[in-house]
Amino acid sequence: MSGPVEANEVILMGHPVTTNPFIIMLINMTVVFAVLIGLSFMICLIHVVDPTKKAEEKPTAAPTPAAAPVAAAPVADNSVVIAVISAAVAAYGYSAANIIAIRPAGNAVWKNAGRMAGIQNSVN
Amino acid sequence: MEVFNAFIVSIASVWNDSGFAAFTGGNAIMIIVGFVLLYLAFVKEFEPLLLAPIAFGCIMANFPKTGFFEDPGVMLAIHYGITNEIFPPLIFLGVGAMTDFGPLIANPSTILLGAAAQFGVFISLAGAMMLGFDVKEAAAIGIIGGADGPTAIYLTIKLAPHLLGAIAVAAYSYMSLVPLIQPPVMALFTTQKEREVVMEQLRPVTKFERLVFPVVCTIVISLLLPPVASLIGMLMLGNLFRESGVTDRLSDTAQNALINIVTIFLALGTGMTMSAHDFLNVKTLLIICLGLIAFIGGTAAGVIFGKIMYAVTGGKVNPLIGSAGVSAVPMAARVSQIVGQKYKPGNFLLMHAMGPNVAGVIGTAVAAGTMLAMLS
Numbered sequence: 070m071s072g073p074v075e076a077n078e079v080i081l082m083g084h085p086v087t088t089n090p091f092i093i094m095l096i097n098m099t100v101v102f103a104v105l106i107g108l109s110f111m112i113c114l115i116h117v118v119d120p121t122k123k124a125e126e127k128p129t130a131a132p133t134p135a136a137a138p139v140a141a142a143p144v145a146d147n148s149v150v151i152a153v154i155s156a157a158v159a160a161y162g163y164s165a166a167n168i169i170a171i172r173p174a175g176n177a178v179w180k181n182a183g184r185m186a187g188i189q190n191s192v193n
Numbered sequence: 194m195e196v197f198n199a200f201i202v203s204i205a206s207v208w209n210d211s212g213f214a215a216f217t218g219g220n221a222i223m224i225i226v227g228f229v230l231l232y233l234a235f236v237k238e239f240e241p242l243l244l245a246p247i248a249f250g251c252i253m254a255n256f257p258k259t260g261f262f263e264d265p266g267v268m269l270a271i272h273y274g275i276t277n278e279i280f281p282p283l284i285f286l287g288v289g290a291m292t293d294f295g296p297l298i299a300n301p302s303t304i305l306l307g308a309a310a311q312f313g314v315f316i317s318l319a320g321a322m323m324l325g326f327d328v329k330e331a332a333a334i335g336i337i338g339g340a341d342g343p344t345a346i347y348l349t350i351k352l353a354p355h356l357l358g359a360i361a362v363a364a365y366s367y368m369s370l371v372p373l374i375q376p377p378v379m380a381l382f383t384t385q386k387e388r389e390v391v392m393e394q395l396r397p398v399t400k401f402e403r404l405v406f407p408v409v410c411t412i413v414i415s416l417l418l419p420p421v422a423s424l425i426g427m428l429m430l431g432n433l434f435r436e437s438g439v440t441d442r443l444s445d446t447a448q449n450a451l452i453n454i455v456t457i458f459l460a461l462g463t464g465m466t467m468s469a470h471d472f473l474n475v476k477t478l479l480i481i482c483l484g485l486i487a488f489i490g491g492t493a494a495g496v497i498f499g500k501i502m503y504a505v506t507g508g509k510v511n512p513l514i515g516s517a518g519v520s521a522v523p524m525a526a527r528v529s530q531i532v533g534q535k536y537k538p539g540n541f542l543l544m545h546a547m548g549p550n551v552a553g554v555i556g557t558a559v560a561a562g563t564m565l566a567m568l569s
Contacts, residue, residue, distance in 0.1 A: 090319035093328065093567070097315050100563045105556055107310040109301035111401075111409055116298075129251045161301060181541050185530075 147171075197214075202227060215257035219469030226467070227252035233369070240369030243342070243460050247365060250464020261465065271462040275357070278350055280459040281343035282427040287452025288343075288554065289431025290444045292522055296547040298402050299395040302502065303545070304512065307552025309498030310408040310518025311560045313338030313491025314450045318564075323480055329353050331566040334480050338487025339557030340371065340521040346463070348470065348561045351569055358466030363484035365463065371524045374485075375492050375516050376532050382496045383512050387503055388536040390511035392471045392545045400493045403436040412554070418562030422569065424508075425558055517546040520553030 154171055202505035208214055230248030234241040274280045292491025318335030322328060329352040336345045337360060345364040348355050380497035415422035434444035513533050519523040529546035
């Protein structure tokens, strides 16, 4: 069944399979797609069986209706965050008296700028 | 007279033992190539972290009679690290520690873009075979299209070690030229409307998912494709260091000190393979051309698949993120972001592009594993 093996013959399980570059290309692409599609299903499966998913979603969903009547001041204790921000500002030579207000940024610019900075100068 | 003769003989001996006596025109050409690469690294700032040590290695490789690869010493140790596949997995450890897999986990469908971009690898493989390279050489050349330096070196050492210099240089050069090569291809295959798509915010990913994915991915791919188990295993271990929250010191070492040290060795060692004797031939030119075709093909395939996803999802996917399927992390994702913002200021595609970008790293490793399983 198997004759003399050519230099470009692809041999699988001891049997020459093909020398056709396009068939080699097709086999490889099929395997890559199959493995990666399998991985994407696995990611979905991990999401489905994730036992921490509900526990994390509840606290974010619950406070919304409760917070509405209060409306005015945020009740969370942010003293640690304020202390850290004050210390960071102080490190640049300003006193706490220079801080007028500390509030969450209204848009995603800083967050995205942080992400951009995070991927600079890396190597692969 | 005797003193004069001794002096002449000594001078002649020093000259004959010097590199100048054996210096060839080829060495001079390669040293000029090294200067050009240094210029690109320092003045043009094309990935200087990689290109600078490669360029200097190229210059050093063309000093005759150094005996770098014969006598025990640091150069032989560096060469050993490359030829015995030590450095690529260590680089992957650092890449894993630096990379956020969250966007991929949040939107697993983008993994298909990483798979599609591997098309360039196989286009180039077929092209190389038609140009007379044998199948192992063609596979090693094709992997340039994956835009993943460590994987390219890993595969080449196993399948076609004599082509290491040309393939490594082509892979790293094209990686550093991602910001120049990809945008025209992205513009060519997309319409203005497609480029302006604003994608939905990604869902939050839990710590459980971040921890389980690398472990499961390692198990599945290592069992399926054992030849790339060390690459995938190290990539995922690095990511676990990052995500566990209790191994900050290891994560910090992997993504800073270790990857920097290994990058110096890997890039210098790659440059050291660029001696005139091994590098100046027609095959090198063909490899560099095929590498470019692979790179463009991969980018185009990713973008075209992005267009398919755009159509299937009713315009929810911006095809520009498809180009990030070639695995140059994070340069390719950055290019998607920059091109996207050029056509629609304020459009942030970066995190969406990181999905295919990470998938591209895994996809290139899978492609390498498939070829190793078939050909070695």
